[in-house]
Amino acid sequence: MTTVDQAGSWPAGARAAAGDAVTDVATDVVGDAAPAVPGEGATPGTRGRRPSRLLGIRTEVPASWRIGFGVIGVLAILALWFWSSQGDSALIATPSESWSAFTQMVGDGTFQTDLWASAQRVLIGYGISMVIGIVLGIATGTFAAVDAFFEPMIGFLRYIPAPALIPLFLLLLGIDESPKIWLIVVGTAFYNVLMTADVARAVPREMINASYTLGAGRWRILRRVILPHSVPGIIDVARINLAAAWSMLVVAELLAAQSGLGYQLIRSQRFRAIDAMFAILIAFGVIGLLSDVLLRQVRNRVAPWSRP
Amino acid sequence: MVPPVSATGTDPTPTLADVLRPGTPKLVVDDVTKVFAGRKQTTTALEHVDLHVDQGELVCLLGASGCGKSTLLSIVAGLETATEGMVTVDGDRVVGPGADRGMVFQAYSLFPWKSVARNIAFGLETAGWPKARRQERVDELLGIMGLTTFADALPKELSGGMRQRVAIARALAPEPDMLLLDEPFGALDAETKRHMQDFLLSLWHRTGTTILMVTHDIEEAIYLSQRIYVLAARPGRVAAEIAIPFGGARGPNTKRDPRFLDLRDELADLLAT
Numbered sequence A: 001m002t003t004v005d006q007a008g009s010w011p012a013g014a015r016a017a018a019g020d021a022v023t024d025v026a027t028d029v030v031g032d033a034a035p036a037v038p039g040e041g042a043t044p045g046t047r048g049r050r051p052s053r054l055l056g057i058r059t060e061v062p063a064s065w066r067i068g069f070g071v072i073g074v075l076a077i078l079a080l081w082f083w084s085s086q087g088d089s090a091l092i093a094t095p096s097e098s099w100s101a102f103t104q105m106v107g108d109g110t111f112q113t114d115l116w117a118s119a120q121r122v123l124i125g126y127g128i129s130m131v132i133g134i135v136l137g138i139a140t141g142t143f144a145a146v147d148a149f150f151e152p153m154i155g156f157l158r159y160i161p162a163p164a165l166i167p168l169f170l171l172l173l174g175i176d177e178s179p180k181i182w183l184i185v186v187g188t189a190f191y192n193v194l195m196t197a198d199v200a201r202a203v204p205r206e207m208i209n210a211s212y213t214l215g216a217g218r219w220r221i222l223r224r225v226i227l228p229h230s231v232p233g234i235i236d237v238a239r240i241n242l243a244a245a246w247s248m249l250v251v252a253e254l255l256a257a258q259s260g261l262g263y264q265l266i267r268s269q270r271f272r273a274i275d276a277m278f279a280i281l282i283a284f285g286v287i288g289l290l291s292d293v294l295l296r297q298v299r300n301r302v303a304p305w306s307r308p
Numbered sequence B: 001m002v003p004p005v006s007a008t009g010t011d012p013t014p015t016l017a018d019v020l021r022p023g024t025p026k027l028v029v030d031d032v033t034k035v036f037a038g039r040k041q042t043t044t045a046l047e048h049v050d051l052h053v054d055q056g057e058l059v060c061l062l063g064a065s066g067c068g069k070s071t072l073l074s075i076v077a078g079l080e081t082a083t084e085g086m087v088t089v090d091g092d093r094v095v096g097p098g099a100d101r102g103m104v105f106q107a108y109s110l111f112p113w114k115s116v117a118r119n120i121a122f123g124l125e126t127a128g129w130p131k132a133r134r135q136e137r138v139d140e141l142l143g144i145m146g147l148t149t150f151a152d153a154l155p156k157e158l159s160g161g162m163r164q165r166v167a168i169a170r171a172l173a174p175e176p177d178m179l180l181l182d183e184p185f186g187a188l189d190a191e192t193k194r195h196m197q198d199f200l201l202s203l204w205h206r207t208g209t210t211i212l213m214v215t216h217d218i219e220e221a222i223y224l225s226q227r228i229y230v231l232a233a234r235p236g237r238v239a240a241e242i243a244i245p246f247g248g249a250r251g252p253n254t255k256r257d258p259r260f261l262d263l264r265d266e267l268a269d270l271l272a273t
């Protein structure tokens, strides 16, 4: 409404206020009155601020630019790496050294073994964490009583740094697989719960009310409305917190493990195999990137309705 | 027993709605007060509201924004509880929502992940209709709503008017005793709105469903309803009850009827005060 108002009254007011200045310039050109009438001699100017092509707030840039920027970003970090590996210091492996270390690890099969050992832990631990996150998160986001029960508890627990539990876990659970898996669970479950609760809270009230007036009971609404509506959000939560799961895994493997990529890292450090260390670090990034892309695909496949 | 046909029966062929209309109150709102206790202030959204809707009647609640129309409809639906007073349907006290009172909401409340057909079928699934009957009912409603070719479309692929038709079809599907409509055409353009109004009227004639509809559009209220309750704001209360003398027959001429114009002025005055 204000735009209509402005369109109607602004030009007149602005013209009156700026009248002198306008006539000064315009008379030179036309040599007569009626300077502000558009299309009558006076060269039309421009109105408004031209939007920035490159850094417009929340405006898309062309797809080719997007790809270009992405490539530049990757090249920049590679260049930085390459440049810093050129110095005297032997502590930074060059890209080519890292690549050959990688191919060697793949060649003798250690990479696959360690990757599988780590992935297994993440899959189990993060799987458990997601189940906890979905069940408790949906319940927390749906029922105020459950929310009241968990809120202070989780608020307290999630500030205990998960790695601080490793000594306890090692005592309680031994040094085989379970302490690593439970560290992943503990390190990610609280965030999965809290974030899934927000996803469940985002189900519009009117959608729930509509379901009630269609005769649905609470259980039905939970299963048939809140859960399906939350699916894409839950997949996004899983995608975001997966990085934390890998962090927890590596912490556990650095401290106590006989296999896994984290264990391989600490071994490389012991043997000063800097190139292998770099290969593993980059492998982490690539694994994360791939799972991110994969989960986005899953989200779009499972919930095409939520795509913008 | 057939109740006597309404005296305003200008419609030559009495419909089910006409036959069922007089006498029996279907819905009674009895001295309802609703107070919202906020952190800083308490809002009396409704104060001592009394009204009723007869079997098969179409009644509009008319009032300015914020006068408690949606709140009242939610209380009738059982989605909100009255602070004082009560609501009865066929003499039964309303204590919560149920499939007997279908509702269409102000904003879109369709399930975005379900196709049009699956949206309409939701209430039928809840009511445990067997698949074959469900399919039949959905097809019937798709036909009535002119949505047959969009049966498999997602809500986001529909226009505003079509979405609202799906919402109405979904509410109608399980054959509720009563339909509660909260500004169902508020977000539509004039042309679509007119189309939807006629559509609602023909639907009402065909099904004889009791309808309580909220609107802030004076002409819409006169055009559609048998009676109008005008609500006044702060606190929300019934300011007037107006009977509309056109019977069940409405058409393009209704809006040119001098009585229509008089009613429009009268209601405009009532709303302005």
Ligand SMILES: Nc1ncnc2c1ncn2[C@@H]1O[C@H](COP(=O)(O)OP(=O)(O)OP(=O)(O)O)[C@@H](O)[C@H]1O
Pocket (backbone or CB within 6 Å): B036, B037, B038, B043, B044, B045, B063, B064, B065, B066, B067, B068, B069, B070, B071, B072, B106, B216
């Ligand atoms: N949940 C709530 N908490 C507090 N106040 C509320 C709540 N719901 C409604 N109100 C207040 O009650 C009053 C009536 O609201 P309501 O939504 O019923 O109005 P309305 O007549 O439907 O308005 P509109 O035509 O804009 O939809 C308003 O003053 C509103 O601020």
Ligand SMILES: [Mg+2]
Pocket (backbone or CB within 6 Å): B069, B070, B071, B106, B182
């Ligand atoms: Mg409202």
